[in-house]
Amino acid sequence: MSEEAKPGLEMNWRAVIAAWLRGMARGYAVVVLLAFGGSLVIGLAILAALGVSPGQAAQVMLSGAFGSRMAIGDTLIFMTPRLMTALAALIAIRCGFYNLGGEGQLQLGAIGAVLPATMLPPSWGHLLLPLSLLSGAVFGAVWGLIPAALKLWRGTNEIIVTLMMNFIGIYLVKYLVEGPLQPAGSNFNMSAQVASGARLPLLLAGTQLHLGVVLALVLAAALWALLYHTTYGVKLRAAGLSPRAARLQGMPLSRLILSSMGISGAIAGLGGAIEVLGVQYRLIEGFSSDFGFDGLAVALLGGLEPLGSVVVALYFGAINSGTIALQSVLSIPAAIALVLSGLPIVLLAVIQGYRFMKGRI
């Protein structure tokens, strides 16, 4: 993660491209491209083994992901939660705190959003949306602060605590939608619909694309600026890279960990809120298809960089919509998506491991 000091504050295209080129120079971007390219090739080879013409499969996937307004909308909808959880993961990990709890924080965020969105009087209208988003972020932040506090004051291992708290979050949602939040007389494990004033506005006619995607992209840019252009960001990176050196220069390690976990949990929580307010309009058991875990993968593949995560999350979104098309057009199980999103990680680990053994990194 070595890097050069960033020149100005303005986020212009030149700066973005320059940042990518620097990444290229380090060889990382090339490695990631290899990993993704390799995964697609292997994935298509698997399809060929299943008796599907790879050319046809590739075409179906491409058009399913980007071929129409509707396809692009789906891809971006699928990208959004993974980008949110990736941003959540990377801000904590860059501070040296291995937050594997994005899934749980996302679940809590969904609960936080659905409470005001279903309980407050619908007459509050459009005030409900910011209130519900805020509430989701706060719920996620609290869920993130618990393992941070436990580590700082009781010395617990954050990897275990964050991981286990995911399950508490998932089962909390299950409990709520089977009980307290289930509308009277309903047999479905879901809450009531959120008030229309609490819903994220749609962006693109003829699609379900909602404002959440814009929120996620703005957040990615904001995190980039935070990391590279603020004193908070440079302290956070110093603490993550070399806690002992940071501490010797008087940097408040505990406060940095607490605040970064607060931010991390809030972002993941916001991700959950966006799913409830933009996609499902209810709290539903199993609404997240492991977005929290996908987010970790996205963040790591993206080099723990906000901008890298945007690109990787887009790939994950495209795989998601592309394989749905595969399923409906060619009747290939959409589980192939798991292969295509898992393979880059395996290939990345193999390539980096090879480079490491060869002494190149």
Added chain:
Amino acid sequence: MKAKPFLALTAVTKSFVPGFPVLQDVSLGFRKGEVHAILGENGAGKSTLLNILFGMHQADAGGILLAGREVVHHSPADAIANRIGMVHQHFKLVRSFTVAENLRLAAPPAIRPSLRRHADIARLAKGFGLDIDPRAVVASLPLSMQQRVEILKALINQAELILFDEPTTILNPAEIEAFYAVLRQIAAEGRAVVVVTHHLNEVIAHAQHASVIRRGQLISSGPVAGRAREDFVREMVGHEVDLSAPLPNSGLGRGAAELSLRDVTLAPTPSSSGLKHMSLDVHAGEVVGIAGVEGNGQRELFDIVAGLRRPDAGSVQARRQHADGRPVAGLVPEDRHQEGLVLDLPVSVNLLLNKIGEAPYARGGRLMHGKITAQAERMRADSDVRARSVHVTPRILSGGNQQKIVLARALNEDAAIVVVYQPTRGLDVAASEEVLRRLRAAANAGKAVLFISSNLDEIMRISDRIVIFYAGQAVGEVGRDASRAAVGALMTGGAHA
């Protein structure tokens, strides 16, 4: 007629960045049975040379001749196969494994069976003069013992040429003697030994052949016999350097106490002597040297003054303190990689790490990159940090240049107190002189300097007062004109003052 070299470099040239050659046209030969010292300033290219031999880097031009035959080392595996071993400055051991496990891991399959029993390993090690407990977990061993594991790794791989990169910087004087005894034996058994070091006394006492590199070029290569320290220094630096120039104090006497420790006590642990009723004042305008055998409370003193640990009893007072009670002080810690630097942030940020949140480097929480770069450039020029730019990371700098960054930051602090711990470790002779000169000048300009070191010569030259540590206690204090023998006796607990 001298024997033919076992291994030779022919006109090796290397640059990491086009246009900035690190080695130029270097030709060198290493003979069996000899200890061959490589000397040069920080950043001269010594480590790079060793790394090329060991296959970690590849030369851009030139090559390696092994017993007269051209060989290419694409990776350390190739070098090991050609019977070359290397003991790096930062050890490559699995810290959670035992000594025996580390050795088995490194051994070629054919040899592994002979390492199955702990007793066999112990016997093998003893045969090389390297006593070690094969059951010990590496992380629990002192650095001198970890170094032995590295040497054993090379020997088990039947290395005929062993490369050492600054092996003695981590050793105390007694360990250094033991180390060279091992080297003599290894060489006498018919191996070639190459040692990079900054300590000319070691070269004169223990090496048969010495080569000097200056800014990537070979200046000389020949027998050590008949040569003096000054000759080597002149060749390394390119001009005369007075290695015993006096470091006079200002003559104005000392000012108010800037730092006061009263009755500071830290409980001892198995790995530390703790501190016992330590009382110490450091005044403006003076350098107080802390002498003692390593491990007698020096680390604990540094940690307490730096605010890394709180005393169990007693008080630490400074005229200026941070909000959390830590003394405001410029700090040079012992471990530059873990505590001194953030190796993966730019040099500019490292130079200003203690001020990065303050004006003018930050405004309203925003980093002022222009101001940071400008000030970092100034500090880099002042301290002669040889880096291509302040935007590179310290990770790619030579060890000596890394240390210069840490020192530049400590002296740039507007704090009245400067606390240094082994400040010249890994620095070349000229750079060491420069560090001592700068610290003395800082004291003469009114700073209070606490100088903790295991290098008694330096302590004696720079200090106004020397406090001697033994078993966590200050067992004596002597002035500028004390004799070495008197200090030495106190250091070993011989005579209590």
